[in-house]
Amino acid sequence: MGGGDRWSSTHGRWAYQLELPAHADGRRRNPLRRSGFSSQEEVEAELEHARALLALDEDPHVRRKVADLMLSTLKDTRALPPVEEVRRKVRTRQDLNPTVTVTEWLSEFLRRKRKIDVTTRRSYEAHIRLYFTPYLGHIRLDRLRVSDIAGMFDAIEEFNDVITTARASGDPAQRAAVRYRRPVGPATMHRIRVTLRHALNIAIKQDRLIDFNPAAVVELPDAERPKALVWTDERVADWNRELHQRLAAEQQRRGTRLSRAGTINVYVSTSRPSPVMVWTPAHTSAFLAQAAGHRLFALYRLIALRGLRRGEAVGLRWKDVDLNAGTAGVHWQITQLGWEPVQGRPKTEASDRTIALDADTITALRAHRKRQAAERLAAGQAWTESGFVFTDQIGRPLHPQQVSDQFYLLAFEAGLPPVRLHDLRHGAASLMLAAGVDLKIVQETLGHVSSTFTRDTYTSVYPEVARAAAESTAALISTATDNGPRARLINLPTMTGDTTI
Known part of the structure; x- marks a missing residue:
């Protein structure tokens, strides 16, 4: 029947047959046969459709791909693929295989x-x-x-x-x-x-x-960064009431007194005014006082005052710390994937940085190094020389989650409202800004790419700082009133009649 033909059966139904390109190895392919059309016009239209598809490209490889596409589409949908759609794919050299899921x-x-x-x-x-x-x-x-x-x-x-x-x-x-x-x-x-x-x-x-x-083009709700809020006295009081209600409910549900672990779980999971909460300077001071006797005190002080990320603090190495110069190089981190700790370099150039250390933090790190030397001596041959500043008792790198778990325990023991360990970073930024540190220095200390991100993210204002700013602003008016005469600055004409506005 050549390149294609059509015919009508004795029952008035029309059919067509069309030769298809041979396989790549030269084997003849079975022709395309289609039947069941109700009129000659209908069968002519589909036959021309099929011929138009095969005529889209002279390349034998492309013609074979088009034929494969025609057969698979007919099998799935009982219709040929649109000519314009296939023409676009052929012109842009898209893969014509439709079966990729x-x-x-x-x-x-x-x-x-x-x-x-x-x-x-x-x-x-x-x-x-x-x-x-x-x-x-x-x-x-x-x-x-x-x-x-x-x-x-x-x-x-x-x-x-x-x-x-x-x-x-x-x-x-x-x-x-x-x-x-x-x-x-x-x-x-x-x-x-x-x-x-x-x-x-x-x-x-x-x-x-x-x-x-x-x-x-899929639309999703805005993913707004949660606003960081300071734990004011009023917020602490409201949260504390909810904590005790939840503790009582959980104890009643279990029918027994809560264990320490159960109590801390309720403490951590009780809802807060915002997912991101910031301690006041007094709260941070109380936490550091509680942590002072712990072997990881220097780690928590670095996060609370210098704003290190958890992975950066855990990944700090002695070769990058210069206690005489008062600097620490943040060139390594230990992050957590599922439960597995993964060591690597910071993800951005800005995160790879050197930070300055205050005198008390230097003292804490010296004490930590002395304690670590004693642990090395006690461990003997079991000691692992990992080179990290913060390790377990036999020198192995710390697991990041263990640092977070210990943080919650220390915060609970200090009687403080809960914050995430990462929220200490917000607190460090707020402390620096409240102390009048230049925004550019805060940005570089935290390892941000831009100061705009630092400004937009760390906008928590401590109540005492806000009150001091309000008093300072009001004082300008008071000073001007006390020190100067209440003079008229411009001469206004005398007004008569009704001056009601």
């Missing part, structure tokens, strides 16, 4: 990302495992729609409710089912979308598998 592409995407750090890779892997594969993985990549991605985020929000309900339940089985899951907030949802958008951009730019990125 989201899961298959994301696996390829991860395989290609060889030059990313371990933290970023683990983040990508978590997003793919927890969200993309369960919700989107089965969808063909070229058929992924904006509504599919929006539906994924709706499902994540629904699961947030499941987590919250299960955690509040008295059923151990329900609580165990979500033990390692926590609600996904707006900021995390934006990070999930960034990962998917990046993976789909690679599919567009490198492989031309798709020509539109649906993740780029």
Whole structure:
């Protein structure tokens, strides 16, 4: 029948047959046969559609790919792919294989990302495992729609409710089912979308598998950075009342007196006015007094006064510390991926920095080094010469989570309202700004890329500083009134009649 023909059966139904390009090894391919058309016009239209697809490119390789696409699309949808869509893919050299799923592409995407750090890779892997594969993985990549991605985020929000309900339940089985899951907030949802958008951009730019990125136009709630609040007396009193109510409720639920660990768990988990809370200078002083006898006192002082990140403090090395010059080089960090600690350099050039040390911190570090030497002597051959400033009793690097757990215990023992260990960094910035330290120096001490970020992030104002500023402002008026005559500065004409405004 040559390049293509059509005919009508005795029952008035029309059919056509069309020769397809041979396989790459020269073997003849079975012709495309289609039947069941109700009119000659209908069969003519589809035959011309098929011929137009095969005529899009003279390259035999491309023609074979188009034929494969035609057959697979007919099998899935019982219709030929649109000519303009295929023409665009052929012109832009996109892959015409329609069977690549989201899961298959994301696996390829991860395989290609060889030059990313371990933290970023683990983040990508978590997003793919927890969200993309369960919700989107089965969808063909070229058929992924904006509504599919929006539906994924709706499902994540629904699961947030499941987590919250299960955690509040008295059923151990329900609580165990979500033990390692926590609600996904707006900021995390934006990070999930960034990962998917990046993976789909690679599919567009490198492989031309798709020509539109649906993740780029999905709308999400604003991921506003939570405002840091200072623990004022009023906030502490309100929080303390809620703490005691929760302690009583938890004790009644268990039917027994809470253990120390259980009490601290309620202490940490009782809701706060903001996710980010800042201690006052008096609170920080009380914490450091409580921590003074602990072997990690110098670590907590560095975070509280110099604003080191947890990983930077844990990763500080003796070779980068010069106690005579009063400096410490922040050139290494130990971060946490799941439970696994990972050593590496700071992620940004600004984070790789040298900070100045005050005299009391230098004294604390000297005492710490002396204590560490005694621990080395006591450990003998069991000692590990890791080179880190802060180690366990046999010289091994500290696990970051152990530092956080000890911090909560010390804060609890000091009778202080809870803050996260990272919030000590907010406190350090607030202390520096309240002390009149130049914003540029605060930025460099904290390791920020720009002072704008420092200014926008660390805006907590201590009540006593705010009151002092208010008094200073009012004093300018009082001083001007006391020291000068109440003179008229301009001469106004005498006004008569009704002057009511």
